[in-house]
Amino acid sequence: MWKVWWLIGIPQSVVLALLYVNVLQKTPHSVAYFPALVLYIVVYFTWVRMAWLCAPNVKHGIWTAVSYVVIVLGVLNLAKTLLLV
Secondary structure, three states, rough: HHHHHHHHHHHHHHHHHHHHHHHHHOOOOOHHHHHHHHHHHHHHHHHHHHHHHOOOOOOHHHHHHHHHHHHHHHHHHHHHHHOOO
């Protein structure tokens, strides 16, 4: 589970943050907006699926519950952000 969070999730979050700040936030009416948005969503939900499936692979069960809560909060935050654009 730690590999999905730290080795994939953190670098992926940095790349998606750069994509969001440099393309999605600055150019909502450009031609590049829709492809960038699709890329953002596909990459994010690919990680969400991996994290959700790997969440039970921990020694202490509390981390499974924490992982599920953080994943759900992240998806809700993404939905809120996309709806406000």
